């Protein structure tokens with residue numbers, strides 16, 4: 001009897017580990033389809049909008065600083081670190097691609 005209970009606990013622990021591994025895999029998969037627009041909205045937009053006339057004029061103003069895709073990616077990476085967003089490379093790439101497509105058009 002006693003042994004049976006221990007055995008069931010082991011099974012339960014193993015089940016929890018398997019479920020944990022499955023959800024970790026799901027998170028990685030979701031990051032693979034990172035949505036640049038949503039990430040930007042969640043982490044970046046409000047601050048830009050509060051300092052400029054709206055959320056997009058920081059990217060379209062005549063004196064904007066970013067002059068190439070490489071600079072844009074570097075800036076996105078730097079800013080994401082500043083706000084401690086902890087983005088993976090593909091999230092940085094997704095936001096860079098979205099900003100370029102939407103505003104910079106390099």
Ligand code: HEC
Pocket residue numbers: 040043044045047048051058059063064065066072075076079080081083085095
């Ligand atoms: C706390 C405020 C704040 C947050 C949060 C913020 N930014 Fe910025 N960002 C600024 C300011 C202010 C500037 C303009 C700096 C200047 O003009 O010298 C800027 C400039 C930029 C530029 C360059 C614009 C140009 O001139 O071409 C990019 C790209 C950018 N931010 C991306 C991001 C991204 C991506 C995030 C989110 C990860 C982010 N920022 C979060 C304040 C912020």
